[in-house]
Amino acid sequence: VGLKPFFLFYYILSVVLFLVALPLIIILSFKQKYKESIPSRFFLFKNPPFKNSQSTWFHVCSLGEARALKPILDRLDEEKIVITTITQTGQDEAKKYDAEIRYLPYEMYLPFWIKPQKKLIVLEAEFWYMLFVMAHARGAEVILLNARISDKSVDKYMKFAWFYKKLLANVSILYVQSEVDKNRFLALGAKNIEVIGNIKLAGEIKKTYDYMKPDCELIVAGSTHPDEEESVLAAFSSYKSANSGAKLAIVPRHPERFEEVYSLMEEFALKEHLSLERFSQNKNFTSDLILVDMMGELNNIYAISDIAILGGAFRDDVGGHNPLEPAYFGCKIITGKHFFHQKELFKYVHHVQYVEATELNAALNAAKELPPSMVEEKIDLQKVIDKIKE
Template identity: 35%
Template sequence: MHYFISLLLYRILLLLLLPVLIVVLLLRSINHPQYRYRIFERLGFVNSDFKIGGIVIHAASVGEVIALKSYIELLLQQAPELIITFTTFTPTGSAQVKKLFADRVQHCYLPLDIWPCSWLFLKALAPKAVVLMETELWPNLIAQCHQRGIILQLINGRLSDNSINSYRKLSWLIKPSLQSFQQILAQSSDNQKNFIALGADAEKCQVSGNLKYDLHISETVRKKALLLAQFIAKQRKIWLVASTHPGDEELVLASFAQLKVKYPELLLVLVPRHPERFESIYQLCLAQGFQSIKRSTERPVTSENDIWLIDSLGELLPLCGLADIVTMGGSFSSIGGHNPLEPALFKKPIVVGHDMKNFRAVMKQLTAKQGIMQLTTRDSYSRVQMTDALTQAVDQLLQQPQMMEQLGQQAFNVVQANQGASEYSVQALLALVKH
């Protein structure tokens, strides 16, 4: 009874907050207009042409969509009769779904976790199963799926030690949600233990491995890499800094200024994480005195250009193929880093900052096999100290080609040794659906 009262209060609270959430979306659309489009999908209204009775698979944004690529490709191959509705929350995630799968899947936004919205969504699609990912735990949606007898699978389950402490404060809501899943497939035994400690049924909680290891260099990616290589008029060493957040660029540009003294031919390829920051980062590069060029201009990168700013989407993976050294953004502050496995797939040496908490299991394996270089800085370090540490790491690699090659090969070996989670997860879902 306590759970039902809690769920009712949760539903009432979010219903009261609905106008506020809509205003937040509209405010966010000032810098990113796509947030104001398709707003009815966020309220639970589904395209009337959508087929019903299939499977809903949700990925929050771009990184999760890419991680699910192998999983969905396998589903399309092994169960072509199943109708797949692939949902996201962000416009960039939506664009990635359309790019990867076109009309092979149905696509819309997952509605807000508010009772009328999710009720409309589930009524319209009448899915056999709903597949959520990592820590996407939406109590209202989960409760409605449970009430309707819809199969629930959580894949690539991730629950860190820090997260479990936060979730325990909401255990009255989260524990029943976890117990509603027919299956929870965790990335590692540590994650599995945390799910069980939070209240998940131990018999339904298994270790499947990490979907993000199931990367492959497709022919499309190879062709795109060749296309991008043609933009660089002269062969030069390339330092790719990927998925940067506010604060990362200032740090990287300060380091780059130091490196350019010793390596004047070095090209910095900068990939901001969020499209709405493309222009401000371009202006920052110019203000720092760097000859910079945008990818969107479609002009060649000449020997006079210091920085190639990638103001486009979906080109990070092929860019890894061009780089000599890759640094992952979001790892120098409290963001928690971004996926280092993409450059590892191309056997590239990877340098990251001190904060990679979003990828603890991956970092543990890469570090154990000496497949990554992590800076020993901390939040308490000054920007000057962080800059010097980053400069020294990149300089060390540029001076030692053999070290670069060895680091990249060892990272690649880790990727190869850990693949298979997609196949495991697909077989587990099909067993549930066809049971």
């Protein structure tokens, strides 16, 4: 990169921000959730540059995007693949592929860390200026895949349109999720944009184990966040008084919350005279309430559930979770109104109830009259595969 004034200014700013944030970075690195990712990203601990150069490089943020790569990587078996992630859950998922895996270092390291690669394919909204500029400068063709700009963040992007124009100048083609996204990227000065839909529609949805369905109604609250469990339990309490056979399984989004959610359920079970079990202890559904305290079980439980209450959308700061899985297994889906990160996916899912947390009991009752949720659309990835291989 010829040392242009803006590049130099941005680089110095990234160093200054690093120094200012250093105490916080050090404190956070002791948290279980970050104990691998922060040392790798901010101190390059066990995070050297890729051994392979001239590979196809995918950059994803976390678990969902890492998983979305599968149908693409399955069709690139001849290619050398390298992958960077931001989060530890993304890293763990990426390790399942036949690829060299790293954490993406903080921006000030990238000019020294990036090796020449054939292509850099960046998923969704991972817009790092140094990543785009340096990968492009070292000869990689930069492609945005599944690109989106959510309703919630569109104003922020437009305020900094001048900055995104510089960043997007390094991109050769954008594959976006919708016409709305296309227009937003055009407004930011992007060129060569194609609407292909959401690549998550191409993912294979499968279960890893067949559990016996209890011979009663099973409600699952999947991927729940703080405060959502209380609302679900309160709604279940009213519902159970009229539907005595119903059972409720709760699957918190983050494993570090298992104990906290169990305590909450224990308190509730005592008060309501209900039985409670941990799924990890006997893996059956004999109690009224079940805490699913194991990772990777959600699809297996959707497969035997009647109603799925999909978490992450009853509070305004998460943005909802993927509805394709419960829809695939024919659950009747109830979710909140704050599903802004999943808006594109919800467009493809029919018969969903969108309610406030206080309306959950009414939604459970209404579910009796509704058909199961279903997904209609499919996506063709051929165009993307051809582009990556060329």
